[in-house]
Amino acid sequence: SAMTISKSKIAIGLLVVGIFAVVFGTVLVFVGPIIIDDQIVKNVEINPKNELSYTMWKDIPVPFFMSIYFFNILNPDEILAGEKPMVEQRGPYVYSEKRWKDNITFHDNKTVSYQEYRQYFFEESMSAGNESDVVTIPNMLVLGASVMMENMPFPVRLLISAAFKTFKESAFLTKTVGELMWGYDSKLVDFLNSYFPGMLPVKGKFGLFAEFNNSNTGLFTVFTGQDDIRKVHKVDSWNGLKHVNYWNSEQCNMINGTAGQMWPPFMTTESTLPFYSPDACRSMELIYQRPGMIKGIPVYRFVAPKTLFANGSDYPPNEGFCPCRQSGLLNVSTCRHKSPVFISHPHFYNADPALLETVSGLNPNEEDHGLFIDIHPVRRILLMHVIQPYPLDFYSLKISEYQKTGKIAEVVMPMIWFGESGYIDGPVLNTFRTNLVILPMVMEYMQYIVIGFGLGCIIGAVALILSKKVRCLTLSFAVPLLHCSSVVRIPIHPHTAGTLSVVNHSQH
Incomplete structure (x- = not known):
């Protein structure tokens, strides 16, 4: 009897625990994602209170690398004589990139302004050569000055052409990688700045990336997402402008999307990645291509659509x-x-095939020359991997007008291309893997484990109750059956009949 009572109590206890666990687990199934999403929203908004994500946003502790490739001209003299240009790709010359945000100001309308600075350091171990390597590329100074001269009076044009000769400046330039990147002293620049101030945008040294180092990409004002998480990181204005005025249509001048490193959370395969690129002076938009994994973290890959640099006749919005x-x-x-x-994709990738016929030595392919971004779609918005976020492939156009460049047919010459890549690594990666993969997985398994445990308890309780009832049934039916057997005469074998009846009577 005591045993029966304790079993009853156990059964009731199991039943209560089981029902509670099943209810709790079921609630978790529905409420869990809401809790996680709420945490994401809190972590994603730009808010100094969110230590981890704010530091990630402000100091960008992610290794970024810029890989520079030069198109070294192999036949400069022959080009001047009218032959087809031949180029060979030289590089990569790799620079590690330090980025940080400064002059951060929060505004009442839930926006924040900042300037992002960049600093570059040459990484010889990752490069295919040294900054002392010599390459020949189109002379942007001569070609640029030639264009600017077009509307000047004839005597001025004559004077500048004479200056080209005097300073031995031709359509091509042979310099070291370091000089081309960060600047070299040019007598032509000094001359033009002395006699035609304001004609050239450069003062002092002239280099392709001289303006990049220790400089910022302009004053960005972006939404913090504190009132609407769908707006987080979206650009409100750039250098105080709501739209630029470089282009000829309202749509092309729009400043869309983010600054190109982070996007609002909760992406789907229908989402696009719009961003404004100060280097390209325009907004761009990437489209979903496929899912993938980077170091155990699920990502979506977004790529540039074929229409990104299409001309107006192939794609009217452009x-x-x-x-x-x-x-x-x-x-x-x-x-x-x-x-x-x-600007184009490197090696004229995704461009009109006719462009490839004008220059020898180009070999476009998607893997090396396509623009893509890998990003975690739901939990956070941090960029996992970027290749050429700014597909800046500078191309210089030959101008067939002035003495030194007179014989050249008009041709678009590839000059340089660079890819920027960034990826999360080390402790930051581990933190993100924990937050993005492990915790959500634990939450998900947890709810089913709780439900499973609850169901187990309920089944256990039911089994206990049933086992008690079965024993009672057995006891209550056993005795009457024995009584019946004593009364009923069953015709059995004659030898056993008497015995049976005697036995029964004696039992009776």
């Missing part, structure tokens, strides 16, 4: 970026001080 040449080239002269500079 008409505002014209005057256009072949598809695959973006004319950025309006935001490059009127210099004849174009």
Whole structure:
């Protein structure tokens, strides 16, 4: 009896615990994602109280690398004589990139302003050569000055042409990688700045990346996401502008999306990645391609659509970026001080095949030359991996007008391309793996373990109750059956009948 009572208590206890666990687990199934999403929203908004994510945003402790490739011209003299240009890709020359945000100001309308600075350090061990390597590329000074001279009076043009000769400046330039990157002293620059102040955008040394080092990408004002997480990181204004005025249509001048490193959370395969690139002076948009994994963290890969640099006739919305040449080239002269500079994907990838026929030595392929970004879609918005977030492939246009460049047919020459890549590593990666993969997984398994445990308890309780009832049933039915057997005469074998009846009677 005591045993029966304790079993009853155990059964009731198990039943209560089981029902509670099942209810709790079921609630977790529905409430868990809401709790996680709420945490994500809190962590994702730009708020100094969120120590980890704010530090990530402000100091960007992610290794970024810039890989520079030069298109070394193999036949400069022959090009001047009218032959097809031949180039060979030299590089990569790799620079580690330190980025940080400064002059951070929070505003009442839930936005924050900042300037992002960049600093570059040459990484010889990762590079295919040294900064002392010598390469020959189009002479942007001569070509740029030639374009700027077009509207000047004839005597001025004559004077500048004479200056080209005097300073032995030709259509091509042979310098070390270091000089081309960070600047070299040019007598032509000094001369033009003395006699035609304001004609050239450069003062002092002239280098392709001289303006990049220790400089910022402009004053960005972005939404903090504190009132609406869907707006987090989206650009409200750049250098105080709500739109730029480099292009010829309202749509092309729009400043869309983010600053190109983080995007709002909760992405789907239908999402796009819009961002404004100060280097390209325009907004761009990437589209979803496929899912993937990076170091155990699930990511979505977004790529540049084929229409990104298409011309106006192939893709009418791009008409505002014209005057256009072949598809695959973006004319950025309006935001490059009127210099004849174009942007495309490296090696004319995704461009009009006709462009490849004008220059020998190019070999486009998606793996090396496609623009893509790998990003964690749901939990956080940190960029996992970037390749060429700014697909800046500078292309210089030959100008067939002045003495030194007179014989050259007009051709778009590849000059340089660079890719930027960044990836999370080390302790930061571990933190993100914990937050993005392990914790959500634990939460998910937890709810099913709790439900399973609850169901186990309920089954245990039911089993206990049933086992008690079965014993009672056995006892209550056993005795009457024995009584019946004594009364009923069953015709059995004669030898056993008497025995049976005697036995029964004696039992009776």
